[in-house]
Each structure stands twice: as structure tokens, then as C-alpha cells.
Amino acid sequence: MPITPPSASLQEDRNPAVPAVMPRQEERVVLDNESIRRALIRIAHEIVESADGTERLYLVAIPNGGVPLARLLADNLESLTGLRPPLGILDTTLYRDDLSTRGSRPLLRRTEMPSSVDDRVVVLVEDVVSTGRTIRAGMDALMDFGRPSHVRVVALVDRGHRELPIKIDYVGKNIPTQPTDKVVFHAVQLPAPDATGSVGRDQSDEDFTIGELELVVRSDSETLEGPE
Amino acid sequence: MIGRDILGIEDLSREDIDTILETAERMQEIGNREVKKVPTLRGRTVINLFFEPSTRTQTSFEIAGKRLAADVVNFSVSGSSVSKRETLLDTAKTLDAMDPDAVVVRHKVAGVPHRLAKVLKAPVINAGDGAHEHPSQALLDMLTVREQKGRIEGLTITIIGDIAHSRVARSNIYGFKKLGAEVRVAGPPTMLPADVEKSLGVKAYTNLAEAIEGADVVMALRIQMERLEGACFPSVREYAATFGLDRAKLRYAKEDAIVMHPGPVNRGVELSHDLADDRPSVILDQVRNGVALRMALLYLVAGRGGH
Amino acid sequence: MSKILIRNGRFLDPSTDTDLPPGAGELLIENGRVVAFETGGNPIPEEGTEILDAEGAWVVPGLIDVHAHLREPGQEYKEDLASGGTAAVAGGFTQVACMANTAPVNDDPSVTKYILDRAEKESPAKIRPIAAATQGLLGEVMTEMVALKEAGAIAFSDDGATISDAAVMRRVLEYSRMADAIVIVHAEDCALRGAGVVNEGTVSTKLGLPGNPAAAEEIMVARDIRLAALTGAKLHIAHVSTAGAVHMIRKAREAGLLVTAEVTPHHLTLTDEDTMGFDTSTRVAPPLRRQTDVDALRRALADGTIDVIATDHAPHASYEKEVEFTEAPPGMLGLETAVAVCLDLVRDGTLTPIEFIRRLSTNAAGLLSLEGGSLKVGSVADVALIEPNQEWNYDPARGFSKSRNSPWAGQSLTGRVTATIVDGRLIYDHERGVLIR
Numbered sequence: 007m008p009i010t011p012p013s014a015s016l017q018e019d020r021n022p023a024v025p026a027v028m029p030r031q032e033e034r035v036v037l038d039n040e041s042i043r044r045a046l047i048r049i050a051h052e053i054v055e056s057a058d059g060t061e062r063l064y065l066v067a068i069p070n071g072g073v074p075l076a077r078l079l080a081d082n083l084e085s086l087t088g089l090r091p092p093l094g095i096l097d098t099t100l101y102r103d104d105l106s107t108r109g110s111r112p113l114l115r116r117t118e119m120p121s122s123v124d125d126r127v128v129v130l131v132e133d134v135v136s137t138g139r140t141i142r143a144g145m146d147a148l149m150d151f152g153r154p155s156h157v158r159v160v161a162l163v164d165r166g167h168r169e170l171p172i173k174i175d176y177v178g179k180n181i182p183t184q185p186t187d188k189v190v191f192h193a194v195q196l197p198a199p200d201a202t203g204s205v206g207r208d209q210s211d212e213d214f215t216i217g218e219l220e221l222v223v224r225s226d227s228e229t230l231e232g233p234e
Numbered sequence: 235m236i237g238r239d240i241l242g243i244e245d246l247s248r249e250d251i252d253t254i255l256e257t258a259e260r261m262q263e264i265g266n267r268e269v270k271k272v273p274t275l276r277g278r279t280v281i282n283l284f285f286e287p288s289t290r291t292q293t294s295f296e297i298a299g300k301r302l303a304a305d306v307v308n309f310s311v312s313g314s315s316v317s318k319r320e321t322l323l324d325t326a327k328t329l330d331a332m333d334p335d336a337v338v339v340r341h342k343v344a345g346v347p348h349r350l351a352k353v354l355k356a357p358v359i360n361a362g363d364g365a366h367e368h369p370s371q372a373l374l375d376m377l378t379v380r381e382q383k384g385r386i387e388g389l390t391i392t393i394i395g396d397i398a399h400s401r402v403a404r405s406n407i408y409g410f411k412k413l414g415a416e417v418r419v420a421g422p423p424t425m426l427p428a429d430v431e432k433s434l435g436v437k438a439y440t441n442l443a444e445a446i447e448g449a450d451v452v453m454a455l456r457i458q459m460e461r462l463e464g465a466c467f468p469s470v471r472e473y474a475a476t477f478g479l480d481r482a483k484l485r486y487a488k489e490d491a492i493v494m495h496p497g498p499v500n501r502g503v504e505l506s507h508d509l510a511d512d513r514p515s516v517i518l519d520q521v522r523n524g525v526a527l528r529m530a531l532l533y534l535v536a537g538r539g540g541h
Numbered sequence: 542m543s544k545i546l547i548r549n550g551r552f553l554d555p556s557t558d559t560d561l562p563p564g565a566g567e568l569l570i571e572n573g574r575v576v577a578f579e580t581g582g583n584p585i586p587e588e589g590t591e592i593l594d595a596e597g598a599w600v601v602p603g604l605i606d607v608h609a610h611l612r613e614p615g616q617e618y619k620e621d622l623a624s625g626g627t628a629a630v631a632g633g634f635t636q637v638a639c640m641a642n643t644a645p646v647n648d649d650p651s652v653t654k655y656i657l658d659r660a661e662k663e664s665p666a667k668i669r670p671i672a673a674a675t676q677g678l679l680g681e682v683m684t685e686m687v688a689l690k691e692a693g694a695i696a697f698s699d700d701g702a703t704i705s706d707a708a709v710m711r712r713v714l715e716y717s718r719m720a721d722a723i724v725i726v727h728a729e730d731c732a733l734r735g736a737g738v739v740n741e742g743t744v745s746t747k748l749g750l751p752g753n754p755a756a757a758e759e760i761m762v763a764r765d766i767r768l769a770a771l772t773g774a775k776l777h778i779a780h781v782s783t784a785g786a787v788h789m790i791r792k793a794r795e796a797g798l799l800v801t802a803e804v805t806p807h808h809l810t811l812t813d814e815d816t817m818g819f820d821t822s823t824r825v826a827p828p829l830r831r832q833t834d835v836d837a838l839r840r841a842l843a844d845g846t847i848d849v850i851a852t853d854h855a856p857h858a859s860y861e862k863e864v865e866f867t868e869a870p871p872g873m874l875g876l877e878t879a880v881a882v883c884l885d886l887v888r889d890g891t892l893t894p895i896e897f898i899r900r901l902s903t904n905a906a907g908l909l910s911l912e913g914g915s916l917k918v919g920s921v922a923d924v925a926l927i928e929p930n931q932e933w934n935y936d937p938a939r940g941f942s943k944s945r946n947s948p949w950a951g952q953s954l955t956g957r958v959t960a961t962i963v964d965g966r967l968i969y970d971h972e973r974g975v976l977i978r
Contacts, residue, residue, distance in 0.1 A: 097260070100272040100302075100533075108236055111534055113253070114260035150269040244747075314868050321863035343865035344749040345819030366749030401749060427746035428754075434746065 036181055037221035042162065045178035046075065049160055050082035052176050057127050062155065063091040064126035068098055068144050069115040071133025074193040074216045075162055079131060094119040096130075096151075101143035117147075124152040129176075133191040133221075135161035136183075138172030163221060165189050181223065188224040193217075236537040239351040239358045242367035243408040251376065251412060257530035258377050258523070264301060265526060275304035278335040278536055282308045283325075283350075284361070285341040290497060291361050291370070294521070295338045298528035304335070304536065314343075322346060326353035336536040339363070344401075357535040365399045371496055372405030374527040376413065378520050379451055382492050387414035392446045392487075394420045394477055395455030395504065396462060397438075398427040402455060402496045407434050420445030421477060424466040442477055446487040453494040454479055454504040470503055480506035484514070492516050543591050545570040545967060550595025550926065552580070554602060555899035556915035568600065570922040573965035578918050593967065595926050598959055601898045602914050603635025603923030605905035607696075607803060608725070608779055608851035609876065611637070611668070613659060614652070615644025620856040620943050622656070625876070626664025627941040628854070630969040632876040633925035633958035636906075636913055637666050637854075640700045641673040648673035648684045650692035657693045665968045665975060667923075669695045669909060674713045674724055678702035683713050686720035695909045698725035700779065701826060701871075705731055707764060714774035723775040723801065723908065728761035728786070729827060738867050740828045744813040750866060753828050755783040762786040766793045769800055777908065778802040780853050782827040784837035791846045801908055803851035804838050806875055806882040807948070811835075815948060821862045821869035822948045825853070839891045848904045852879045856944030874947040877940050881954035884929055888955075894929070922965035931957040941975075 037045070054060055063083065067076035076093055084090040097115040105111055130144050141159055148157065162178040167185055183189060194217035235250070243251070264270055280299040282292050292308060299306035309329070315321050326349075329337060334356045339347040344364030351358035362368040380386055391410050397403045397419045407417050419430065420439040430438050439445035446452050459470055467473045484491065493505065493515040501507050509515055552559060552566035559566075559580065567585045569577035579585050611625035620628075629637045639656070641647035647656060653670050660668035672694035676682045679702070686697055697717055703726070704710045710726075717724045734757040739745045741752025762778060766789055769776035781787060781802045793800040807825060812832050816823045823829060841847045855872025862869050883901070886892045892900070906914030912921045932955050937945035961969040969975055 100264075100274040105274060106236070106537075108537070110235060114257055114533075116260070117263050146273070150267060150272070152268075315864035321860045322865070323860075323863040341865070343867050345866045348819050349863075364749050398746075399749075404747075404749060428741045428752055429743050429746060433743040 032225045033222050035220060035222050037163070037179060039219045042178065042219040042221065043078065045162065046078050047082050049176045049178065050079055050086055053083065053129060053158070054086050056175075059127070060087045060091070061089060062125065062127045064094065064123055064128045064154070065091050066094045066096050066119070066123075066128055066130050066144070066148065068130060068132045068140060069095055071162075071191045071193070072131040074195070074219070075133060075160070076131040078216060079160065092120050094123075096144060096147050098140055098143035098147050101146045103139060103143070119151050122152045123148060123154045125155045127156045127158065128154040129158045129160055131160045133161070134163045134165060134189045135159070135172070135174055136165045136167050136189075138168050138170035141172045142170050162191065163189060183223060184225060186225075190222050190224065192220045192222070194219075235534040237357050238535050239347075240369055240531055240535060241348055241351060241358065241360045243369050243372050243405045243412070244367065246369070246412070248412050251373070251409060254373055254527070254530050254534065255377050255380060257534060258373070258527040261526040261529040261533070262523070264529070265522065271301050271303055273303045274533060275299070275302040275335070275536055278304045279333065280304045280306045280336045280338065280532060280536065281329060281332070281334045282306060282338045282361075283311070283329065283340070284308070285311045285339075285346070286362075287312075288340055288362065290521075291340060294524040295361060295370075295528050297525050299532055301525070302529055302532055304532065322349050323353060326350045330354050330356070333538070335538060336532055355538050357537070359531055359535065362401050364401065365404070366401050367405045368401040369405050370524070370528055370531060371402050372409040373531070374520055374524040375406055375453070375494060375496075376409050377523045377527050378494065378516055379492070381519070381523070382516055383450060386410060389415045389450040390418065390448055391415050391451040391453065392418045392420060392449040393453045393455065394442065394445065394479065396425040396457060396466065397421050397430060397455075398425050399458070400455050404434065406453065407436055411435055418445050418449070422467055422473070425462075442479075442483060443486045446484070446491075449487040449491055451492055451494060452479060452484065452487055456496060456498065457500060457503055459500065459503070474503050478503055478506065480509055484509070490514075494520060497521065544589055545593055545962065545965065546585055546587060546590035547593045547595050547600055547924065547926075550598045550600040551894075552578075552600045552916065553895050553898050554916040555895050555903040556602070557917060558895065559916070560895045563596070566600075568916060568924070570924070570962065570965045573922050575916055575918050575920045575922050578916055591967070593926070593960065597930075598926040598928045599894060599898070600916070601633075601925050601927060602902045602916055602920070603925050603961065603963065604633045604880070604901045605636045605909070605911065605913055606634045606852050606854065606876065606879075607638045607849055607905045607908055609637050609639050609854040610642065610856065610872065611639040612856060613643065614655060618943070619858055621663070622660045622668060623663035624941055624943045625854070625856070626660065626666040626668060627975055628874075628876040629664075629666035630961040630963065630975065631941050631958065631971070632878070633880050633927060633961055634666055634876055635923035635925065635961060635963045636669055636911060637876070638669040638671050638695060638909060640671050641698060642678060642700060642702070646673050646678050647671070647694070648676050648678070650685065650688045653689055653692040653694050665963060667963065669911065671696045671698050671725065673697070674699045674717075675704060675709065680704040680706055680709055683709070683716055686716055686722070690720045690722055694722070695911065696723045696725055696777070698727075698779070700725065700727045703727050703729050703731055703761065707768065710765065711768050711772060714768055714772040714776065717774050718772070723777040725777045725779050726761070726765050727779050727826070728758055728765055730757045730760045733757040733760065736867065738824060738828065739816050740813040740830045742813065742831060744816060748817065748819070755785055755830065755834070758783050758827050759785040759789065762789050766790070766798065766800060769793070769798050770796070773799070775799040775801070780805045780808060780827060780851065781838065781841070781847060782808045782830050782834060784834045787837045787841040787846060791841065794846060802841075802847045803849045804842055804847045805851060805853045806879045807873060809835065809838055809842070809850070810882055810885055811948065819866050820948060821864070821866055822873055822946045822950070824866060824869050824871050825855075825873055826871035839886060842886070842900060843891050843896070848900070848908060850879065850883055850900050851905075852876050855946075856942050857946045859945055862946050872946070874937065874942050874944060877942065878935055878947060878949050878954065880927055880958055881933075881935070881956040882949065884956035887929070922962060924962040925958055926960040927956065928959050929956045931955070931959070933957050
């Protein structure tokens, strides 16, 4: 039984403002559960191949969507190498370049970095990369936790429209999109069989297993009919 | 909330308080880092406008601002408008011309932050106005209780001391009640304000044991001994005997009750020596949480967009 | 001097209990006196008269304020006799009694004469100085009441500088009998008041401002009533603000004591809740009280326990009020807003129009033994025209007082003084302003 309803999606939180009138939308699933899990196995292989020394790997998830992806990736790396890399969570909100002077500042998300990143091969894990600004913020944040030897980036989806010179090292899938499209990653969290059932806002990740995954693109059809 | 004044807990909704506390809970992590600074408010200016000296509160706001990379300027003024021959309006206009992104105000007279807020473009954060409100203190107290107890709803909080002259008491009463706690106050009748039960929605006690019976949180207020001895109580000795808290008296409260104090403690008066230092007192947690809470306030409101 | 013929208005004369429907009366003024008051519907010949059409207005005897602070000499930056007197006629007041807390204090006949001389030259309203009851308002040595009376003082008061020493107060009351003038007291136990700046109760508790308990006023009202009984003097209690004080005054009057009382427009219409925004224009002494007090004051004004409405017009410069609440000097403007604000009591049925005017004019004349408060033939021609339903926006910056400290600033008020006649001369017209000085 899902604790988090699927509608509580984990999406790239660039523009939290919801328009008062929702435009007519088309929604299509571009990656289903199977293909996401397959992509993560492939990415784990690629990481192992390219990293010189898997013992120095350190996964850092950018919440919210990066967290379930990084956990699955850690599982895959563990089964490939016998070694489970440390997994950190790094909220980039306080490093964003678009904290406005009006309205509301975004709510902060969890940051948990279990150990120093000095001399580690840090792999930033993000669900959807587009402009590159979140990855830029993530790298700045990372530097406040030490001096990694390398920083690599994993993105489940690269949808293009880059605004900064950011390169994705490991991509699940390149998906061409319109700038107005919304790319949304859903991850259903299920209670783990041995969960303590403790309540609190910061439930530990060990209390959950990751259920169904899905990545959808929502297009504003009216925009698509525009002159271009 | 950008640009919004934080003048008192009475003006905040329950949702506002939740947002502030949740943000503060995230800010706590920054205090544990080796590099305790984030670039969020880089290039923004926070003015600490203190008309009444308060090293603790001022330092806490200063550290909070600096951890968010704001430029924090301390602007201390002594004496009243009348003695300086400068009106509050003039003070406000002068500060406004310096384009701050937030102004933190402490004054010994109630209402001064409210008056400044009417003129200033920058949001005003009340850091204590007379016997009126001290919202950041109450919020850090709520943060500490939530951290210690996991919740606030349904708890019983007893506040002991000079309720009549305490801004900490008023703000905490408003805050804890908004979050669903039962609040009691205790003190000699000379230190309970007029119509306290009706005005503030609390139960008032003049007997310490009854007041803390079954309480989850016991909060002692600092006694201004110089001002009150002889006026509101006959002697410090009698006050300590009737309302001073020690481990023996604390047995009336719940077994897992925590003890709080806004500091600085008059040892042997409000709290016994040993109670001031160790569990169940959480005084240093309050101080630590003060920085995170004030970071949250600055993060949420700093900016000149609100007016 | 021209003749003025007033017609078409609703004539209200409390001195003769006259309330004529619009059009039924006509009033002719000549040489500063009322020379004809036609109440039977017979028109007065128009020849040689200046006609003042009072359609839509009440025609009433000039209002008399028994308590104002006009600040001259010494604090002319707040107000002077010209600005205060102009504000008075703009508010329908033809006579104003001004308090003694000037600099120098009006405790010497030379100061009294100075005020009267200046007023004669500068003020469109007639100024009636109240002299200090004790020298320097220090509450120690009584003033030369006989000489002051001779110089033109019409009453004695230390007002805000309450005489704390009961023995001094007793002597002042005793001696005042010889001067045959009322002694006006600001009744407040200063020690009990302490630093209090707002009414003690829910509002002081919520605002965290020092409270001033009703008991501080009531203790002094009780003391002064006992002293009035002891001395047989005429005691007038200024700006009564509490239900408890009202109760004691009622009992004293029932016992036949020569005790009179006044209430201000603000104590009749505002409560301590109006201070919740820390607006220093609501800081007054005594403080704004609770709604139950306001209700008691309204009843007392209606039943005659309280004789008059007095403005306690207390101008202060903006910079003096733009300070901490506790540092702001107490007091608010009143002369230009009193009629509009107090008409609320007519609108809610507390007072009939004629009883309303009685408390703003006829009773005040009696209290201070002044000519006025009447439209009878032979009376001094002090007349005001009030349009009770006219709405207007009160902007102190465009008013006549030098100061702006009013909680009604920027508000829409209903009821406006449209013309004021002093000693037979049309001296104020709300469309044309002040006509003669």
C-alpha cells in the first residue's frame, strides 16, 4: 500500500507557481518502470567501467527525484562490485540563482551528507536535467562539504535547453521537449517489510522500498499549436 | 513571505509558524557543517537596530545573517527618541535610505517595531518590544519543544515568573496555543497582568506545584531583580522559595518534562544551579536553535518586495 | 454693523426648550444681539438684512468649550490663540475656556491679561482663560484667585498636574468660594497611575504597555467629592472616563453637592481597543477605556449626571507624537471634530438634537457663568449652523489647528459646522473659510 500517493510526485521544482487556469494538456509516459530500472543498471555498469576505483564512489542525490534513483543505483553498484557507496542527499535550494525578491522563497528540503567528500568520486544524481542550473547549484553546495577528486553527473532524463555549460556524464534517456513541457518523475514509496513504522517528518529511507517508477511528459497542446 | 514583517506571533497563522519551523529544521544542518555558510542572501543587507542592548539576541541574529552570507550591520542606539531629539519616523526614513533588505528591531517600549514597519520598505523583524512580543524567541522555543517532544499539539506548557512584564511569555502563549498546546502561567499575583486568563487565554496559578502538575514543558522566565525586588515581590529569597524551580519541585511535572529558560539564568533564583546545567533543561538547545530559527526568518522574509 | 437674518433652518434653543421644524423660525441679529426670534411663522422683513439661508442646517447657540489647551503663551509651535480660536469657530465654538498649563503658567493676573489681550487681537472665538489653582501648577501654594478672577479668569484648575496633597486641595476648594468660580480637577491618583499609558485591562495586557487602572481616577474622584462636601465648593470633574467615576458623581449630585462633570468626544466614542495599532494619537489622559465605560458615560450624559461635552483639545507637534508610545505626550485635537464625532450620540438616540446642543452650549454657559447658550431676544448673537448629515473628510493638514494629532485624521465624518457667528458677525463659513479676524 503506497504511503505517498503517486500524485505527490517528485518533480523538478523549478517553478512552483501553478497557473490559475490549467491549459489543455497531453500526457505521455516516456519511461516506464521497466525501462527506468534497466537504464539504472546500464548506468551502474558505465560508472564502474569509467571510475578508476569504485571504492572512492560517493553518490549524492539531489532531492526529491534524485533520492530514489540514487538508492536504486547504490543497490546496482553494490551487486556489481560488492561494495555499497555512501549515499548523501544535498538540497540545492539555498544555492539557487533565482531566489526572487517577491512572493515566496521555496521550502527547503533535506540535506544529509554522511561523511566528507574529500578525494571522493562524487556522482550527483538528478531525475531531470534541463537548463543545468540545479546541477550548478549542486556543485557549489558540494564544495561546501569538501574537495572531491571528481564530480560526475547522472540524469535519468536529459531534456535539453541547457543554459549553462554543464555536461551530463551518464544519461538514462535523451528526450527532446518543448521548453513549455513539464517532465515529471514519479516514484511510489512503499513501506519496507521491516519498517519500524515510526512517524516523523524525516522518516529514514530504510523505512521504504521503492515501488513503481514512471516518467511522463506533459505538453501544453495549445502552446504546441503556436507559430513555431 | 518575502518582504513581510514579523512583528508578533499573534499576527502569524498556524501555517506561517509551521513554515518557519520547518525551514528552521532544515537550517539546523548548516550549523553542523564545517563550512557554516550558504550564499543565499549574498549581497543583501540586514540591519540589527537595537535601541536596547541585548548581546545574546543581537549575536544570534548576526550569526544567522552571516551564515546566509548577508551583510549584517549593527546599529545600536541608546536612549529614547525624545532624549535624542530624533523621531521614530526620522530613524525609519534614515534607515530606509540605506536600502536594507531586513531590519531587526529591539526596543524597550512596546509597539516601536510596528511603528517603524509602517514606514520602512524593508521587512521588520521584531527582536523584542517592551513587554509586548519577542517572536523569534517564541519560535525557537517552539522549535526546541518540537525537537524534544516530537510534537506540540496536546502538550501542557507552564510558564513561570514575571508574566506581566514578559514579551517572551506573551509570544510563547500565542504560539503554543496556536499549535494546540495548553498553556498555563504561574507567578505571584503582582506579576500576573490584568485579566490574564481572559486576555491571553491561559490558566493562571499562584502556586507552583499546581501550575506544573502534569506539565510536559516548564519554562522559567528571567526575573529582573533590580527592578522588581521590593515592588513585585518582597525579596529574592522569598521568590526563589515560592517560584524557583529545583529537581524536587519538578517532580510535580511529567516524568519526562523538559525545563526551558530564555537566558541568562539567575542561578538559584529561577532555576537551581544543577537544573540550569543539565537535563532535563534544554537551555543550550534553545540557544543553538535560535541561530537556525533566525536564519529561517531571514531566508523567508529578507528582500524589499513586500511593500 | 449689518443685520443678519437667518431662516429656513431648524432652530434649536435649549435655553427655552425651542425646537422649530425647518422653515418655522426666523432669527434677526443686529449690533451683536439677537433682536428678533420669530417662532410663529411670521416672516421678518428682509430690508437691509444680509440673509443667511440655513436650509438643511440646525441653527443653534454658539458652542462653548469648557476645556481646551491653546498653548499660548509659550508653546506657539503647537497652537496659538489665532490658530486655536480659528479651529474653534470652524468647529462651531464661539467661546473657549483655555487651560492654564502655558509657559509661563497662567497663575498670575499679568498672564491672564496677556492671554485676553492677545485673544482680542488674534482669536475669532472668544477666549475665556482658566487660571491655575496653585502657583506654577506645583500643587503647593494656591494662586491669587480673587485677582485672577478680576483679571478675567473664569475658573481655576491645575488640570493634568493633579493636586495630590488633600490638604492643599481642601484649601483651594475653600478659597475658591470667595472667588465664586468652579475648580476643575483632572482626577487621578498619580502614584497608582504610575507609568500607565493605556487603560489597565485586556488591552494593556495584550499590548504589553503599562496600564493605568480605572481605580486611579475613581480614588481621586472620591477624594475630591468628599472635599467638595467638606468645603461646600463648586467642584467640576474634567474628562470623566470610567463607569465607577460616573457612579460616584451621580451619588454626589443626588446628595445635593455642587459637583459637575464633563466628558470628551473621544471618551464617548473610542475605546482602548483603538490603541491596538500603537497609534500615539490615541494616547490621552485619562486613557481611552472599555466599551462598558463608554456606555456608562453616554447614559450619564443623557441623564444629566454629566453636564457638558468638553473637547480637551490638546494640540501637539507631529514630531512630539512620532515617538515611542510611552514618550508621546497625551492629548488629541478636538475643536474641529467634536460636533461630527459627538453627533453619533444623536444618531444612536442617546440624545435628542436639543439635548445635544444643551451639553455643548447652554450647560457650558451656565457652568462658567458666561453669557451665551441661548437664542432668546436680547442674547449675545453667538450662533452656529450645523448640517447634521453632511459628510466630509477630515484632514488635519487642511484644518485650522497648527497640529495634526487626531485619530480621526483621514476619516470620513458626518455632520459639519457650516457657519459660525460671533457677536453678530458672520466669522466663519465652511466654503469661504474665516471671514473676519
